[in-house]
Amino acid sequence: DAKTTQPPSMDCAEGRAANLPCNHSTISGNEYVYWYRQIHSQGPQYIIHGLKNNETNEMASLIITEDRKSSTLILPHATLRDTAVYYCIVRVEGNDMRFGAGTRLTVKP
Amino acid sequence: DSGVTQTPKHLITATGQRVTLRCSPRSGDLSVYWYQQSLDQGLQFLIQYYNGEERAKGNILERFSAQQFPDLHSELNLSSLELGDSALYFCASSYPGAGETQYFGPGTRLLVL
Numbered sequence: 001d002a003k004t005t006q007p008p009s010m011d012c013a014e015g016r017a018a019n020l021p022c023n024h025s026t027i028s029g030n031e032y033v034y035w036y037r038q039i040h041s042q043g044p045q046y047i048i049h050g051l052k053n054n055e056t057n058e059m060a061s062l063i064i065t066e067d068r069k070s071s072t073l074i075l076p077h078a079t080l081r082d083t084a085v086y087y088c089i090v091r092v093e094g095n096d097m098r099f100g101a102g103t104r105l106t107v108k109p
Numbered sequence: 110d111s112g113v114t115q116t117p118k119h120l121i122t123a124t125g126q127r128v129t130l131r132c133s134p135r136s137g138d139l140s141v142y143w144y145q146q147s148l149d150q151g152l153q154f155l156i157q158y159y160n161g162e163e164r165a166k167g168n169i170l171e172r173f174s175a176q177q178f179p180d181l182h183s184e185l186n187l188s189s190l191e192l193g194d195s196a197l198y199f200c201a202s203s204y205p206g207a208g209e210t211q212y213f214g215p216g217t218r219l220l221v222l
Contacts, residue, residue, distance in 0.1 A: 032208050043111065043199050043213035044152070051208070087152075094209045096142055096165055097201075099152035 004088045009104045012082075018075040020103050022088030025069040031092050033064060035073045037084040038102075044087065047073065078107045112136065113202050113214035121220045127188040130217045134181055134202030140164070141183040142203070142211060143175055147196035158183055190221045 005023040012018040024033065032051050036044040048055055048062045050071075055062045061074040075082055087102040112135035122128055134141050143155040145168075154167035158177035169175075172190075177183045187194060197218050201211040 034208075034210070036213075041146075041197055041216070041218070043113075043215050044201075045111070046210055046212060049208050049210060094140075094203075094205070096154040096157055096167060097144075097152075097211060098154065099144075101151060 004090055004100055006086075006088050006100065006103045008101060009106070011106050011108055012075075012078045014080060014107050014109050015077055018073075018078040018082065018105060018107070020073040020075075020086050020088075020105065021070065022072070023070045024088070024090045027068050027090050028092070031090045033062065033068075033071050034089045034091060034097070035060070035062065036087045036089065036097075036099075037082075038087070039081075039084040044099075047086075078105075080107050080109065083107045111212040111214065113200060113212055115198075115200055115214040115217050117217060118215065119218050119220075121222065122190060123222055124190055124192060126190050126221075127186065128190065128219065130185040130187070130198050130200075130219075132183045132185070132200035132202075132214060134183070134200075135204075135212055138202035138204045138212075139181065140203045140205075140209070140211075141177055141181070142201045143169075143183070143185050144199045144201065144213075145196050146199065146216075147193075150196075152199070155185070187219070192221050195219055195221045 034049040035047040085102040155169040157165040203209045
């Protein structure tokens with residue numbers, strides 16, 4: 001599975017959109033982009049995933065560039081409860097998840 | 110709540126001992142994955158089972174073993190425990206298709222003294 005690069009940390013003001021970038025320049029055509037987050041030591045929580053098209057659900061939006069070499073997770077109105085480590089993972093369907101260090105997002109009042 | 114359950118939540122034991130961690134997947138999910146999260150290693154994939162059969166192995170030590178039973182629940186057995194085995198152990202489950210999204214349980218925190 002392709003390797004991803006994320007900034008180690010980011011801050012965001014409460015109520016603002018949080019935009020978390022991820023680079024995956026070696027992604028293959030059959031690899032999906034997944035985003036998970038982990039709050040404290042809880043189990044990783046699934047947020048969203050996509051293959052080629054942009055995706056939106058009740059939690060977030062996922063923007064994938066046309067060449068698929070990078071993506072952005074958007075939390076439209078960040079709250080204090082969105083403070084967590086966010087993981088971007090690229091993976092072939094059915095394979096295990098290879099977690100990196102992720103981005104530690106801190107939402108500030 | 111992901112629908113994946115893990116027991117026990119906490120486990121404290123001594124070096125050299127053996128423990129069993131249990132995971133019940135979401136209803137209908139066929140795959141179970143085990144992960145270890147320690148402070149210095151992050152989240153590491155250990156092993157995957159699909160419908161009772163081992164499908165993939167990651168960084169799983171020989172002292173560790175797992176199995177998936179006919180009712181699809183899974184157990185991770187850790188033996189000859191060492192201090193370094195202290196970690197959070199998560200299981201995840203998935204169903205084939207639509208990206209096979211993995212849903213994680215709340216984890217078991219293991220402390221080896």
